[in-house]
Amino acid sequence: MTGPGISQRDVEDVLTGYGDLVRELIARVVRRPSGNPWLDDLVADYPQRPGKALRPAIMFAACQALGGTAEDCVTAAVSIELLHNAFLVHDDVEDDSELRRGSPTLHRLHGMPLAVNAGDGLALLALEPMVHDARLSHRLVRLLSEEFVTMAHRTIDGQATELGWRQDARLSVTPDDYLEMIGRKSCWYTTIYPLRAGAIIATRSNSRLGELSRFGYLLGAAFQIRDDLLDLLGSVEQFGKQPYGDLREGKRTLMLIHLLRSAPPSDRAWLVDYLSRPRADRTDAEVSTLLGMMNSAGSIEFAIEYGRGIGAAAYEAFEAAFRSVPASSHRAFLGGLVGYMLERNV
Amino acid sequence: MTGPGISQRDVEDVLTGYGDLVRELIARVVRRPSGNPWLDDLVADYPQRPGKALRPAIMFAACQALGGTAEDCVTAAVSIELLHNAFLVHDDVEDDSELRRGSPTLHRLHGMPLAVNAGDGLALLALEPMVHDARLSHRLVRLLSEEFVTMAHRTIDGQATELGWRQDARLSVTPDDYLEMIGRKSCWYTTIYPLRAGAIIATRSNSRLGELSRFGYLLGAAFQIRDDLLDLLGSVEQFGKQPYGDLREGKRTLMLIHLLRSAPPSDRAWLVDYLSRPRADRTDAEVSTLLGMMNSAGSIEFAIEYGRGIGAAAYEAFEAAFRSVPASSHRAFLGGLVGYMLERNV
Numbered sequence: 001m002t003g004p005g006i007s008q009r010d011v012e013d014v015l016t017g018y019g020d021l022v023r024e025l026i027a028r029v030v031r032r033p034s035g036n037p038w039l040d041d042l043v044a045d046y047p048q049r050p051g052k053a054l055r056p057a058i059m060f061a062a063c064q065a066l067g068g069t070a071e072d073c074v075t076a077a078v079s080i081e082l083l084h085n086a087f088l089v090h091d092d093v094e095d096d097s098e099l100r101r102g103s104p105t106l107h108r109l110h111g112m113p114l115a116v117n118a119g120d121g122l123a124l125l126a127l128e129p130m131v132h133d134a135r136l137s138h139r140l141v142r143l144l145s146e147e148f149v150t151m152a153h154r155t156i157d158g159q160a161t162e163l164g165w166r167q168d169a170r171l172s173v174t175p176d177d178y179l180e181m182i183g184r185k186s187c188w189y190t191t192i193y194p195l196r197a198g199a200i201i202a203t204r205s206n207s208r209l210g211e212l213s214r215f216g217y218l219l220g221a222a223f224q225i226r227d228d229l230l231d232l233l234g235s236v237e238q239f240g241k242q243p244y245g246d247l248r249e250g251k252r253t254l255m256l257i258h259l260l261r262s263a264p265p266s267d268r269a270w271l272v273d274y275l276s277r278p279r280a281d282r283t284d285a286e287v288s289t290l291l292g293m294m295n296s297a298g299s300i301e302f303a304i305e306y307g308r309g310i311g312a313a314a315y316e317a318f319e320a321a322f323r324s325v326p327a328s329s330h331r332a333f334l335g336g337l338v339g340y341m342l343e344r345n346v
Numbered sequence: 347m348t349g350p351g352i353s354q355r356d357v358e359d360v361l362t363g364y365g366d367l368v369r370e371l372i373a374r375v376v377r378r379p380s381g382n383p384w385l386d387d388l389v390a391d392y393p394q395r396p397g398k399a400l401r402p403a404i405m406f407a408a409c410q411a412l413g414g415t416a417e418d419c420v421t422a423a424v425s426i427e428l429l430h431n432a433f434l435v436h437d438d439v440e441d442d443s444e445l446r447r448g449s450p451t452l453h454r455l456h457g458m459p460l461a462v463n464a465g466d467g468l469a470l471l472a473l474e475p476m477v478h479d480a481r482l483s484h485r486l487v488r489l490l491s492e493e494f495v496t497m498a499h500r501t502i503d504g505q506a507t508e509l510g511w512r513q514d515a516r517l518s519v520t521p522d523d524y525l526e527m528i529g530r531k532s533c534w535y536t537t538i539y540p541l542r543a544g545a546i547i548a549t550r551s552n553s554r555l556g557e558l559s560r561f562g563y564l565l566g567a568a569f570q571i572r573d574d575l576l577d578l579l580g581s582v583e584q585f586g587k588q589p590y591g592d593l594r595e596g597k598r599t600l601m602l603i604h605l606l607r608s609a610p611p612s613d614r615a616w617l618v619d620y621l622s623r624p625r626a627d628r629t630d631a632e633v634s635t636l637l638g639m640m641n642s643a644g645s646i647e648f649a650i651e652y653g654r655g656i657g658a659a660a661y662e663a664f665e666a667a668f669r670s671v672p673a674s675s676h677r678a679f680l681g682g683l684v685g686y687m688l689e690r691n692v
Contacts, residue, residue: 036503038510090466094459113440113509116462117502120436123469124498131491138484145477145491152470156463157382163459164384 006336008343014333018060019053025078029129042110042118043125046085049101052346054223055080055194058334062198062212065322065330072136072201075129076144080194083152086122087159087189089115094163095249096279099242123152136201143206144197151193158185165252169276171260173252175306179221181252186227187220195334211321218314222341225307228253230345232291232300247287250275254303255294262297311342352682354689360679364406365399371424375475388456388464389471392431395447396586398692400569401426401540404680408544408558411668411676418482418547421475422490426540429498432468433505433535435461440509441595442625448586469498482547489552490543497539504531511598515622517606519598521652525567527598532573533566541680557667564660568687571653574599576691578637578646586692593633596621600649601640608643657688 030044056077063073091097092105093115099105107115127148131141161181165173195216200206231246232255246253263271271293274286294300315338325331376390402423409419437443438451439461445451453461473494477487507527511519541562542555577592578601592599609617617639620632640646661684671677 036506036510038513039503039506042506090462094462111513114506114513116436116440117505117509119466120469121499121502121506123466124495124502127473127491128495128499131488131495138488141491142477142484142487145473145487149470149474149477153467153474156467156470157385159463160382160385160388160460160467163463164382167384167457167460 006332008336008340011333011336011340014061014329015052015054015057018057019051022053022056022077022081023048025074026081029078029082029125038110038114039118039121042106042114043121045106045109045118046088046100046122047081049103051101053081055084055190058191058194058337059198059201061330061333062195063202064198065325065328065334066199066202068198068202073198075133075136076197076201079126079130079148080189080197082122082126083148083189086119086126087155089119089122091159093119094159095245097242097245137204140201140204143200147193147197147200147206151188154184154188155186158182158188161185162252166250169250170252171272171275173257173260175254175257178252178254178257182221182224183217186224187217190223191220192216211317215314215317215321218310218317219337219341222307222311222314222338225254225303225310226341226344228255229300229303229307232294233345244287244291247290248282249279250282254306255299258299258302259294259297262299263293267293267297307342311338314338314341352678354682354686357679357682357686360407360675361398361400361403364403365397368399368402368423368427369394371420372427375424375428375471384456384460385464385467388452388460389467391452391455391464392434392446392468393427395449397447399427401430401536404537404540404683405544405547407676407679408541409548410544411671411674411680412545412548414544414548419544421479421482422543422547425472425476425494426535426543428468428472429494429535432465432472433501435465435468437505439465440505441591443588443591445586445588483550486547486550489546493539493543493546493552497534500530500534501532504528504534507531508598512596515596516598517618517621519603519606521600521603524598524600524603528567528570529563532570533563536569537566538562557663561660561663561667564656564663565683565687568653568657568660568684571600571649571656572687572690574601575646575649575653578640579691590633590637593636594628595625596628600652601645604645604648605640605643608645609639613639613643653688657684660684660687 026047027044030040030047059077059080060070060073064070088100089106092100093107093112096107097105098108105115106118109115110118127145130136130144130148133141136144158181162185164170165181192213193216195212196206196209199209199212228246228251231243231253233243247256250256260268260271270289274282274290315335318335318338322331322334372393373390376386376393405423405426406416406419410416434446435452438446439453439458442453443451444454451461452464455461456464473491476482476490476494479487482490504527508531510516511527538559539562541558542552545555545558546552574592574597577589577599579589593602596602606614606617616635620628620636661681664681664684668677668680
């Protein structure tokens, strides 16, 4: 399922390379001599922890596959990675998560007030390098800013839906609702925007991005489905956060949605009670029970199969979007990402 | 102390007029048919509560005093008011405040996770109308975006310092430290940016804004000193939030700084203990004791006098910045704001 001419190992090597580059670029932005001890260190923390740098890598590859240069992409790539880190900081506060990328979350280290403020700092710093980038024309900065605010708003819109489902203990969520929600919450900022921004920088235009956006949506959905699965399959060492966090939070994943729709009545009554209680009242034993139910009901297998279907559609969408794009390592990397999204273990 | 040709009543009438206009403009931005119940209502809440709309009013007046039109200012004015509301939402979360503009704070109404997310929504929505405004050239949008991110970053920087002082129970803060901190936390987004953005829109240039920025800094400092005083003088009916919130939080105001530097040793020992404890451990009786100490030590009178000195300097800075600007109602309003900042009761 990794595209022709590129192995999963190759995809991972490209990601590692971009990851090192982006951390170095971000270090220049966030390490200021001004020295506010209650802001600078907090803003610099998450971006310096080991991460996949998936979003900048997609933007760099899309831009270069379509004839642009990596140099023109630098500030936009830094921008999306900083915004991603801003979302992670606030996500961790909202979920009261304990670990992120193998270390305690920012609010566990510095308290909630300073963490919320640092997340704001990351979100607003995100745009700074791009609007000051002398390589980019006024028109291009404006096009990218328009894309950026649209993307950010959809992400926050999707995040509100996911938080709302949990807060209201919503039970009637369908796989279609899930796909629609992650389309907003994850796909826009993880895959759609990086592809679109890369194309806009390469072509100086935001027209005819429909097929690229469709590829981005399906690629992002494959990413998110795998992300949810990794919560059940991964370990702290491998994934950098506590496994089963989603189960404890009652996050509406494909697995939970499947289980809610297929569980026998007695299990369903147990589930309704479990999901109606606050997170702190859910025990380790209950989390194990929930995982056992998912295994028995075939919910994990359901999500894996669902992800494979999305992956196949993503690969077709890639072929459609890149039909007339000449072969290059960048094009091959983007095609290879489909298999990576389905099979990755980090 | 209200400038020549304008009474405090006139200043308040102008503010009321801009307030109604800005609430109507914002309603068009935040009331979307998309209808996410966990985002739209939350984003629309604070901007629709009664507020002073001080920041848009300053921007409209500066732009028109310098020869620009109100129409060119509309989206930038909406933008700063939305950002202000974003800061209020996150401020209230960070301080766990109970009331804002006379009603429960957003996180008390909807829970912390959805409130943090809605604050993010307000901050990122803020830029949307401006980047899409067809009246503004690409170059002007870029100039304004550069100003916007600079201003937002300084605000968050100042906020980090204030939160850090409290979190670390810092005792050695001086009036100069306070002025420097509010210069970042309050003045940039309340007065300096609105004046600068109004001037940039009117003149299509960001050069020669030094005198205007100095006026903005002093005007904003007068505003913040009065804001801190109103916490001691105001009531819920009048001010829309619980009085003495700053005392309970241990906020480093001029009054507390003065008291820490002038209290007799026994009072100082009591203060050090009070400030070292978490907010929840401070009783109503202790808050009354603290207020009594400030009265006895002349700390409130000190802050009022300090504010008057800042106000006099602000008025001189106004005269310098507007020396060659022709007389108009807009110019008179800006000069009149100095007295308003010192005397306002809301």
